[in-house]
Amino acid sequence: MKTQFFKFIVPMMVLSLLVSCQDNAKENATVAENVQPEPVASVAEKSPIANATGYTIGDAAADINLKDVDGSMVSFNDYPEAKGFVVIFTCNTCPFAVASEDRIIALDQKYKSKGYPVIAINPNDPEVQPDDTYELMQAKARDKGFTFPYLYDASNTVYAKYGATKTPHVYLLQKEDGQNIVKYIGAIDDNVRNGDQVKEQFLANAIDQLLAGEEVSVKETKAIGCSVKQKKA
Amino acid sequence: MKVWYLICIAVFLNSCGNQGEQNASNSNIDEGELILTDADQSKEANRSEALPILDFTELEEKYLTPASSEKTYVLNFWATWCKPCVKELPYFERLRATYASQIEVVLVSLDFPENIDKQVVPFIAKHNLLSTIVLLDDPDANTWIPKVDKSWSGAIPATLIIKGDRKEFYEQSFTYTELEKEVQSIL
Numbered sequence: 001m002k003t004q005f006f007k008f009i010v011p012m013m014v015l016s017l018l019v020s021c022q023d024n025a026k027e028n029a030t031v032a033e034n035v036q037p038e039p040v041a042s043v044a045e046k047s048p049i050a051n052a053t054g055y056t057i058g059d060a061a062a063d064i065n066l067k068d069v070d071g072s073m074v075s076f077n078d079y080p081e082a083k084g085f086v087v088i089f090t091c092n093t094c095p096f097a098v099a100s101e102d103r104i105i106a107l108d109q110k111y112k113s114k115g116y117p118v119i120a121i122n123p124n125d126p127e128v129q130p131d132d133t134y135e136l137m138q139a140k141a142r143d144k145g146f147t148f149p150y151l152y153d154a155s156n157t158v159y160a161k162y163g164a165t166k167t168p169h170v171y172l173l174q175k176e177d178g179q180n181i182v183k184y185i186g187a188i189d190d191n192v193r194n195g196d197q198v199k200e201q202f203l204a205n206a207i208d209q210l211l212a213g214e215e216v217s218v219k220e221t222k223a224i225g226c227s228v229k230q231k232k233a
Numbered sequence: 234m235k236v237w238y239l240i241c242i243a244v245f246l247n248s249c250g251n252q253g254e255q256n257a258s259n260s261n262i263d264e265g266e267l268i269l270t271d272a273d274q275s276k277e278a279n280r281s282e283a284l285p286i287l288d289f290t291e292l293e294e295k296y297l298t299p300a301s302s303e304k305t306y307v308l309n310f311w312a313t314w315c316k317p318c319v320k321e322l323p324y325f326e327r328l329r330a331t332y333a334s335q336i337e338v339v340l341v342s343l344d345f346p347e348n349i350d351k352q353v354v355p356f357i358a359k360h361n362l363l364s365t366i367v368l369l370d371d372p373d374a375n376t377w378i379p380k381v382d383k384s385w386s387g388a389i390p391a392t393l394i395i396k397g398d399r400k401e402f403y404e405q406s407f408t409y410t411e412l413e414k415e416v417q418s419i420l
Binding site: 095129165166169186187190191192193194197200202221222223224225226227228229 | 312314315316317343345372373374375376378379385386387388389390404406
């Protein structure tokens, strides 16, 4: 009996282990190359309806209270001196977000002292996008030397409140009568892929106009980005 | 005897783990997974030689303003690094195979042009994609995104179905059933 166990049962076990291993390998081959395999749970984002919601120009944006990579909680009220905020939904690995990192740092360095600090928020659910855990956000902020808060949205709700659908996705707010009014929505500039070939600095132009007391002339722009990664509602 | 089996199992498990890691980090083609007919192989060879690179004007002329109102064009905007895009690519391939006489599926890659040789072409070969594939290289997205559809925020994946004057746009991921249903409603 004992001999039989080793002669037949154990080889069967080894065989089944090998088979399940191959299945794993196949799964790996069908997902994007530079990311870990995702759980089978659905990743799809149904957005046509979500697009209709969220903030539009002139809306008052709700305050936030989210955890920064240094562990502190950040809200707009922490910036009594600010004239407004450059809220940017961004993430760790989306190539368009990565290509924008240096530009976001430069914007913060230029406009924080003028009253418009950058507040970056990662809208992705790390259960759907494993590259966007809080720990990896900390590593990103440290490695890139982020000069601005990089906030983790544990509730997975802030992006929807704003209507952010992708990374990067910018919302420029200006303080007016105690409210944060949305003045510009969209792209950082007209070339998300290559900062050296930018012709129109949409976001910087909008902030400059606010600083000059003018109305923002280009209020909404579009750019290609990575869809926000959330579980299907 | 018992010990030998245990060692054997340990070795198998270990090699299995290594294989998984390799697959996760290595984007080379796994020849063992490709079972191609001669026709497919010749198409594969052609594909590797040239992936058409279009600006938006060229894409528009070729696929967004179709001369024939008989054929349905299904344009899917994707990229090799976009997980939800990659997940739904097999559904577009299946659509192409199922409705070959009525539909042209065009997979519009938004990968960065500098990654064509090392990332896009190997990806197409590895996944044996047989749909029409073009790479859209047009950095001024603020100008062309609204021309695809006014409602598009710019997030991918996104899909446009065109037949004659009819255009339906979807900023979402599809299951095969959902995709087929939308296509059938316009055929």
